[in-house]
Amino acid sequence: MDCDGTVSDGASTLRLDVEQRFASRFIVAPKLDVPLPPGGFLVLFGPSGGGKTTILRQIAGLERPDRALVRWAGETWCDSAAGIWRTPQQRRVGVVSQQPALFPHLSVRDNIEYGLGAWPPDRRHRRSDELLELLDIADLAVRHPRALSGGQAQRVAVARALAPQPQLMLLDEPFAALDAPARIRLRRDVRTLLRRIGTPAVLVTHDRGEALAMGDLMAVVIGGRVRQTAHISEVFSRPIDVEVAASLGVEAVLPAQVVESGQGLVSVTIGSVLLQVADRDGVAVGSDVYACIRAEDVTLQVQSAVHVSTRNHLAGRVVSISPEGAVDRVSLDCGFPLDALVTHRASEELKLEPGMPITAAIKATSVHLVMR
Amino acid sequence: MDWTALWLSVRLAAATSLVLLAIGVPIAYWIVYSPRRWKVLVEAIVALPLVLPPTVLGFYVLIAIGPLSPVGRGYARLAGHGLPFTFEGLLVASVLYSLPFAVQPFSAEFASVDRRLLEASWSLGVSRLATFRRLVVPLSTRGLITGIVLSFAHTLGEFGVVLMVGGNLPGVTRTVSISIYDAVQSLDYRAASRTSLLLLVLSFVILTITYSLHRRVWIATER
Missing domain, CATH: 2.40.50.100 (RNA polymerase II/Efflux pump adaptor protein, barrel-sandwich hybrid domain)
Incomplete structure (x- = not known):
């Protein structure tokens, strides 16, 4: 695989110290400082409405909080105190959400190549061939998004996000809308694929089974704050307080x-x-x-x-x-x-x-x- | 029938639509995507021709392009003649007069593009301007066509503004609606009714096509 020289050996650190107030008075103020090795997964886990998606958007640069520090692998993406702001375009992250949000006027292949505008055409084509292969959707290349099933569309969305070789994948409940067999197959495939190409990922989920199946590290998010960050089995065996324990279930x-x-x-x-x-x-x-x-x-x-x-x-x-x-x-x-x-x-x-x-x-x- | 007047009106309407496509798209883009609060002012100004009497609009345009204004003097120096009572003068007035008919459909369609698609595009490293060109414009073809067709039809039927700014010079500023007015003034009801009928049918056909685009009666556009 020639896919990813983007992450050097050793872990990259994701650092987050943000405070974002919403008109509804809800405050999302995550603090994180976690090393993510190549292919490593950090799961943002917690009940719905706890601010997990907002945290992911803060990392992606789709939210611009008043007070924020966001750093990834030594790069400062946002530092409100120093007036530093990197646009989503400059952050080189791959975003996949619950809705695949494929571009409806483009074929599957053109969707995958969309982020490769600056590449020479033959290289762009080789890259999309590679991703069509990796995600097992080669037979869908000429289809349009409206002719895809939910699982297929989500595979295309993953391929599209991976095409420009992002340094970090941000997955916002990408499997939640799928039926069980498709969900289990796709998350296993995505897990294996990201491990293989060495791209680390942050995954938002409120599904405990998914957190266990995907995660290495886990950050429990409740009420807009990160309550505990540790290895996943550590969080489950030693939840820091009752609220965290309750969010994990009693097992x-x-x-x-x-x-x-x-x-x-x-x-x-x-x-x-x-x-x-x-x-x-x-x-x-x-x-x-x-x-x-x-x-x-x-x-x-x-x-x-x-x-x-x-x-x-x-x-x-x-x-x-x-x-x-x-x-x-x-x-x-x-x-x-x-x-x-x-x-x-x-x-x-x-x-x-x-x-x-x-x-x-x-x-x-x-x-x-x-x-x- | 006054074919000269009809041909002039068609030329004026086509030119107006083209100019509106060129300036209406950036204006609509700015209205939809600008974070500025005072953009409502711009929206209101763009919509003014909808409620203003054409004579009022025409009056201000006449003053603005006349020899007493800097714009009019500047143009006269460059072109060798003034703007009032010329085709170019009419074009300026028509563009202003039809501005909302282009900008409003454009901006409505731009605004209806799902924000998640825009964010997906930005996260893929595609700049805001390139996102507009590669994503928003292709998804807004119906709105763009509607805006162009409506400004064409609207210009075809304009009367008051033309009278104020252009006067009534055959082949230069006598548009089809002025020609109908002239015919009635000289009691030539046959000519007036023929031209009126033509304009009626033309406008009806154009609007039918426009609305069928929205209802997707014949043309299946992907959304």
Whole structure:
């Protein structure tokens, strides 16, 4: 591939320190300072209406806040204090939004070549050939946008954004409008492609599965602010506060590896612990996954039962017990951190206290695997 | 029928439309994309001919291009003769008179181009001006055609402004509507009715074509 010498070896830093006030009094004031390696993904995750899209637009230069500092890979894109402003054209970013926004008067090929106006025609053509190939849309080259399905149109939008070799891709829920099969296929393809050509990306999503499938780093955006930025498994295992935890959902998300598969069950290892999981998605042996376990699906027992239907019995220790309304959240250490929700009464009957040994039981059907 | 007058009117209308295409597009572009607050003033000025009596407009144009104004004197020095009562003088007046008929359809169509397309274009590194040329203009062909056709039709039928600025010189400033007025004044109702009918049919055909463009009756444009 001759596609991208644009990013040098090593990570480039994205730095953001912005305050933008809207007439509605909503304030989007993100602070970010994250290194993005070539092909690395930063996920802006959070509830709808939290300002994720605005943050992406601030990076792209489509918003011009009154007070802002935006830097990428040592280039200052915006520094309101120093009066520096780079237009969207000067930033060389590739933007893909939920709406493909293809140019309706141009064919698929002309859409892809649109940003290559300054290139010599033969080079422009080679580049669009390459992208048509990479995104598996070569047979659509002469079509017009209105004759495309949603998934096809979004592929063209990705190809068009990649054509001028952007130094950073900005993806604003680009898969959200697609049906499930198309969505899963396209996001896997885009992930693989960007990794291969080494272009880093910032992805906005409110879909947890998508965040897990795409992200390396994650920034949780709530109420116009970045509340936590860390590696994705770190955010899930150690959310900084309850609001962040609530936005993530209640599940434990654990990095795991598939070691065995057969008879409708797959075995995954989380560290040294083996877990059996109902095989719903047909994951391949050897693949890296996240195992997601909801706290309410974890039952606790003091002695290990022998003949019950529950597949997984994990020996562990109670770390802490904290009341949450009608139930207690019991944090366990089973070789990995895991939470269980039990009623007060059960908690009393089991005489739970920090440090005591315990067995956590999890049905094979209660564990969800997400590809990573 | 006064063919000389008809031919003059067609020439005047065609020239007016061309000039309006050349100056109307930049004006409409500025109105749509300028962040300036006072652009409403420009919009109001452009729309003035819609409500002003043609005699008022014609009066000011006459003063403006006459020998007493710097513009009129400058032109007279360059061209060797004054602007009033010439074809060029009529052209200046017609352009002003039909300005809203070109600028309003242009700017309405420019403004209707989806902002997301513009932003996509900018992010692809294409300048604002090139975005206008490569994206906005091709997507605005219907508005451009409408503006041109409407200013053509409007100029074809103008009367008051012509009378004020051009007078009634056969082959120079006697347009078809003046010729009809003349015919009626000399009680030649046959000539007046023939020319009137022709103008009526012509205007009707032009407007029908324009509206069919909008309704996409015959021409399928992509949006």
